[in-house]
Amino acid sequence: MVLMSNLNAKGATAALPPALLQVRGVTLEYATQERVVRATHRIDLDVHQADRFVLLGPSGCGKSTLLKAIAGFIPPTEGRIVLDGTPVKGPGADRIVVFQEFDQLPPWKTVLGNVMFPLLSTRSLPRAEVRERAQDAIAKVGLAGFEDAYPHQLSGGMKQRVAIARALSMKPRVLLMDEPFAALDALTRRKMQEELLQLWDEVRFTLIFVTHSIEEALVVGNRVALLSPRPGRVKAEVNCHDWDLHSMGGEDFQSAANRIHDTLFAEEP
Ligand SMILES: Nc1ncnc2c1ncn2[C@@H]1O[C@H](COP(=O)(O)OP(=O)(O)O)[C@@H](O)[C@H]1O
Numbered sequence: 001m002v003l004m005s006n007l008n009a010k011g012a013t014a015a016l017p018p019a020l021l022q023v024r025g026v027t028l029e030y031a032t033q034e035r036v037v038r039a040t041h042r043i044d045l046d047v048h049q050a051d052r053f054v055l056l057g058p059s060g061c062g063k064s065t066l067l068k069a070i071a072g073f074i075p076p077t078e079g080r081i082v083l084d085g086t087p088v089k090g091p092g093a094d095r096i097v098v099f100q101e102f103d104q105l106p107p108w109k110t111v112l113g114n115v116m117f118p119l120l121s122t123r124s125l126p127r128a129e130v131r132e133r134a135q136d137a138i139a140k141v142g143l144a145g146f147e148d149a150y151p152h153q154l155s156g157g158m159k160q161r162v163a164i165a166r167a168l169s170m171k172p173r174v175l176l177m178d179e180p181f182a183a184l185d186a187l188t189r190r191k192m193q194e195e196l197l198q199l200w201d202e203v204r205f206t207l208i209f210v211t212h213s214i215e216e217a218l219v220v221g222n223r224v225a226l227l228s229p230r231p232g233r234v235k236a237e238v239n240c241h242d243w244d245l246h247s248m249g250g251e252d253f254q255s256a257a258n259r260i261h262d263t264l265f266a267e268e269p
């Protein structure tokens with residue numbers, strides 16, 4: 001059963017504890033030489049502990065911009081972003097981003113070196129402990145035995161797993177993923193979705209996941225915000241705990257996907 005509800009409907013989250021991440025009336029703009037581009041307009045979102053929250057929408061609807069704002073790289077021109085009761089003022093180790101690009105791993109560092117690097121940079125833990133945590137994260141993403149490999153010796157999917165291990169080893173409050181599997185071939189992509197869900201089952205991290213694929217949103221997310229472009233706004237929110245990779249292709253799954261498609265592309269009244 002897919003439950004469609006307007007996110008802005010008052011009381012929709014009244015029964016839940018205060019959200020881990022609150023996005024309130026967030027407008028994001030880019031000032032170019034000629035004009036100001038409004039990327040998102042007054043976005044409201046609540047992300048709860050252990051949510052797999054998906055931002056879904058067509059290209060240009062402000063998904064990446066919103067993710068960057070949550071990561072602390074872009075300040076809102078309007079509204080606020082609050083994590084665990086504290087306003088987001090800039091980047092921090094409590095929010096880590098995994099990108100789509102494979103080149104996010106420095107090629108001169110081994111898998112272990114890549115995973116250890118950001119944790120070492122925080123200077124918060126002794127080296128031995130960093131190494132242990134990194135090895136643990138590498139094992140969790142199924143790369144035990146590849147600690148000494150270099151990025152060029154790995155497949156695209158494996159490199160993406162290294163990036164995920166690196167992010168997880170930081171133990172962020174929120175893991176942010178921007179179309180992390182979009183550049184992978186279809187089979188690898190599916191495998192990565194499956195692995196991400198397994199990992200979530202084990203670790204129960206809080207995830208904000210950006211995609212423009214309706215199917216991927218339904219499979220990966222437990223909640224999906226549907227965004228419409230120019231400027232990006234939240235059109236609706238969908239609960240979808242019921243779907244996993246095995247639902248794909250099924251009749252219910254397809255009709256849910258169709259409904260989302262219709263909502264996303266419905267003309268404004
Ligand atoms: N650096 C930038 N300067 C100016 N406009 C930008 C910049 N980055 C993105 N935009 C514009 O902001 C809007 C949202 O972009 P983006 O967040 O990348 O969308 P999405 O990730 O959903 O494809 C688009 O209209 C895009 O052209």
Ligand SMILES: [Mg+2]
Nearest residue numbers: 063064065178
């Ligand atoms: Mg994007």
